[in-house]
Amino acid sequence: MTSKSPLTPKQQQTALEVFGVRVGLDPAAPVHEQSLGLAHALVGAAEVHAMLAEQTARAAGAGPAELGEATGQTFNGAATRTPADDLQLLSWEATALVRRIQAFAGTQPRGGDELLKTVMMTAAALSGLLNVAHTMSDPEREDGATRDAAELLPKAITALEKAAETAGGQRFLADLLTMTD
Numbered sequence: 001m002t003s004k005s006p007l008t009p010k011q012q013q014t015a016l017e018v019f020g021v022r023v024g025l026d027p028a029a030p031v032h033e034q035s036l037g038l039a040h041a042l043v044g045a046a047e048v049h050a051m052l053a054e055q056t057a058r059a060a061g062a063g064p065a066e067l068g069e070a071t072g073q074t075f076n077g078a079a080t081r082t083p084a085d086d087l088q089l090l091s092w093e094a095t096a097l098v099r100r101i102q103a104f105a106g107t108q109p110r111g112g113d114e115l116l117k118t119v120m121m122t123a124a125a126l127s128g129l130l131n132v133a134h135t136m137s138d139p140e141r142e143d144g145a146t147r148d149a150a151e152l153l154p155k156a157i158t159a160l161e162k163a164a165e166t167a168g169g170q171r172f173l174a175d176l177l178t179m180t181d
Contacts, residue, residue: 006035006036007035007039008031008035009025009031009038012038012039015042016041019049021045023037040096053070054067054070074089083137084137084139087130087133087137087138088134090130091130094123094126094127095127095131097127098120098123098127101120102120104116114166114170114173117166118167118169118170121162121163121166122159124159125159125163127156128152128153128155128156129156131152131156132149132153132156135148136149
């Protein structure tokens with residue numbers, strides 16, 4: 001990946017305005033916190049734009065091949081250069097998905113949704129597996145990274161197994177949903 005530092009908060013605000021999004025900043029917050037929040041707002045704005053573009057393309061007749069090719073442009077946009085860079089981006093995206101699900105779940109009534117728990121465990125497993133895949137694909141990984149990946153892999157597998165266990169309980173929901181139409 002080419003860039004090693006984030007855009008400034010002002011640059012991020014300008015980019016958000018292109019998407020029609022205005023985000024206020026707390027002037028008392030440190031610049032790194034402003035930049036972090038704006039960067040994630042920018043990701044959200046870009047993802048909604050991609051979602052809308054994909055819906056428009058589908059309506060115009062685009063199929064899986066065209067959508068897959070367009071989705072691959074993510075790596076071009078991120079300026080990844082190697083398979084390790086691609087896996088690093090995928091790993092980050094999976095970890096961000098886990099945090100987004102956690103943030104969403106935090107807005108829901110207590111007691112939790114069993115389906116959401118299954119989704120969360122699946123996302124956590126994916127995050128862990130991609131983290132390990134990235135580490136093992138990186139020829140320049142730091143000392144101790146292989147050991148860390150070896151410790152993470154069984155945890156990711158356990159999360160996947162737990163997700164599979166809870167998914168079985170979702171079959172009842174699936175049966176109910178088929179009865180509603």
